[in-house]
Amino acid sequence: MRKRHATWAALPVLAFFATPFLPFVNGPHLWLGLPSVLVWALVWTIGCTVALYLIERFADHPEDDDEDNSQANSQANSQDNTENNTGDGSADGADTEAAAATAPRRTAEPEVTS
Template sequence: MTPPMRYAVAAVPAVAFFATPFLPFVNTTRLWLGMPAAVVWGVLWTIGTTAALGLIDCFGTHQDEGDAA
């Protein structure tokens, strides 16, 4: 995965977190799954952050760590 693609994948959850106060469907008094919408949104994007970092690690280019000496 090229570096610009890595930045794009990592930026999606970060933008979602920073956009939380500005999203009207998250900043409501309604409950999602019995919890405030912002809490569910944060948990979902925490899982999304883990998935994004896993993709970056899985498809990233790794140097050979065998004979570094």
């Protein structure tokens, strides 16, 4: 986690922890007709959600890059295999799909014979 991300995460947490020590929040005040502590907590709950979104959005995810590369490679390989199979007279994709549609499906439940 970068320093910037830690700052985004720390701000709402510090605001929650500071609630009892802030006189403009912790007192007999109404904000928008609601107790000030309630409004403060609602605002920082939304702030916490935004902070978590920003951290997730801008964080580096090297494992995602690996997955994207492996998916791109597998798609390229499947396209190469499809091109190679259709030119030599072997089974084409339509035959394979028809065979898969008519093949019996296996279920996880064992058959009961009596």
